[in-house]
Amino acid sequence: MTQPEPIILELNADQGCTEIESLCMNCHENGTTRLLLTKIPYFREVVIMAFECPHCGFKNNEVQSASEISETGVHCTCQIKNARDLSRQVLKAETATAKIVELDFEIPAGAQRGVLTTIEGILTQAIDGLSLEQPIRKHMDEELYNKIQSVIDKLTAFRDAKEPFTFTLDDPTGNSFLENLNAPAVDPQLEIRHYVRTKEQNEALGVVAAENPEAEKEQKDKENMNIDVDEVMHFDASCPSCKGPCSTRMHLLNIPHFKEVVIMATTCDQCGYKSNEVKSGGAIAPKGKLITLKMTDVEDLSRDILKSETCALKIPEINLELTYGTLGGRFTTVEGLLDQIYDELDTKTPFTKGDSVTEDRKHKFADFLSKLDEVKEMKREFTLILDDPLANSYLQNLYAPDPDPNMTIEEYERTFQQNEDFGINDMVVENYNEKGEKVKTKVEQQKKTEEATK
Incomplete structure (x- = not known):
């Protein structure tokens, strides 16, 4: 049986594009849209679209993601302090919301098409958009004109690196x-946080269907099923690589x-395609755990390691x-984790290879990969540090049950911020009755009585 031809190909000079006739929204005559479905090296699948009308000369282009929606959303926060920070490359999908915190200025999702640009480019596009009808506003509504002009002046100061500001991308x-x-x-100026989407966000993206009480009841019944320790459960899924049908297995260990x-x-x-992921079971530990291992021998690479999705990893050397x-949750060996x-x-890794990357940055990244290769081949000793605020990670002790030297x-x-990130501060696990209903404490009852008597 012959394999089907892939729809999305690697980007190359000989790759052709698809041309279709489409309506020009400027003059309402027929123009030509060219579509290129391609896979950008070291990034992901995209659809590049370019429209041109031979009647009025109108042109337009757009980039849309053709890859699967990630399991989690992403929120990036960056402190912009100088002109170098303004040159940071930004891939802003159509579903992303950009914001200038100091101005409370927001570019909502859908307001701009998907684009690969810089922070300076985003500011320039915002300034151009706000300035477009300023001459008309000056004569029609001077108060509105002055308000918008003050925002334009502030954005211009940010774009010219005259003032620092905070840029967020969600x-x-x-x-x-x-x-x-x-x-x-x-990067000390860049914070990237991954988060679980809300039900409303999933519905807006079309990831889940609208609310269906019967389907939710059926799903809850499945979730409440007991899984035997020796049982391997099978689920039908779609392959993240070729999009074909595949099987996912789940096992308690x-x-x-x-x-x-x-x-x-x-x-x-x-x-x-193969992948694996590990989810920790049981209650949340009262304290975080920091595991430090001095890697001195090749045998250390064969140690079993469980790196949970809440675990940070460091190799200071x-x-x-x-x-x-x-990387999510991983259960493998130290060698296997370093290979991954x-x-x-x-x-x-985006922005590390290609024509837009400087030679200095290429050499710097290649030098780092060379050092990482030496580490995973155990050509040099190093220190492996696992920092898990929820204590869901594990590193094999070869001397168990005795201590490992x-x-x-x-x-x-845990810090307050760590508890906040994992939603622990909002959890209430005490003062419940057998039916799961919250019972007021004596302090709460006394406070309510005092408020009623006032």
Whole structure:
């Protein structure tokens, strides 16, 4: 049986495009739209569209994402302090919302088409859009003109790097990016946070159907099913690589000297794609956990490691730092995890390869990958640090149940911000009756009585 031809091909000079006749919205005559479905190296699948009308000369172009919607949304916050920061590349999807915090100026989702530009380019486009009808406003409504002009003047000052400001980019699809100028090291001016979409956001993106009480009841019944420890459950899914049908397996695993976890593995028979993810079970630990291992021997690479989706990873010797949520949950060996990190950085990191990247940045990133390769081949000793605020990560102790001389495990109190990020501050787990109803404490009852008597 022959394999179907892929719809989206790698970007190359010989690749053709599809031309279709379409209506010109300027003169209402027929023009030509050219479509190119391609895969940009080290990034993802996109649809490039270009329209041209031979009658009035109107031209237009647009870029849309053709890749799957990520499991989580992304929120980027960047402190813009100088002209160098204004040159940061931005991939802003049509579903993304950009905001200038100091002005409370927001470019809502859908207001601009998907575009690959810079922060300076976004500011310039916003200034041009606001300035478009200013001469008319000056004569029709001078008060409105003055208000908009003050915003334009402020945006111009930001664009010319005369004043610092905070730029945020929020995309529920997770398909937008903001360049890290210090990659692969952590950028102190850039904060990237991944979050779980709300039900309303999923419905707006078409990820889930509208509310259906019967379907929700059926889903709850499935969620309440008990899974036997020795049972492997199978689910039908679609392959993230070729979009064909594939199978996902789920299994409960009890890790010795740790806890019970859920392992999920996806395999595609058509294209050979494989992936696995680990979800930790049980209650949230009262304290976070910091695991430090001094890697001194090749045998250390074979240690089992469970890196949860809430775990940050550091290797200080090569300035490698993965923030919370990077790579998701993984249950593998130290060697396997380092291989995955190398592959992700080498093949999927945006703004590190291509014509738009400077030679200095290319050499810097290549030098970092060379150091990472030495680490995963154990050509140099290094320190592996796992920092998990929810204590859901595990690193095998080869001397168990005795202490490991090269490994230290520390427990620490989570900060308020960490509890806030994981939603712990809003959890109420005390003072409930058997029916799950909240029972007022004596303090709450006394406060209510005092308010009633006032």
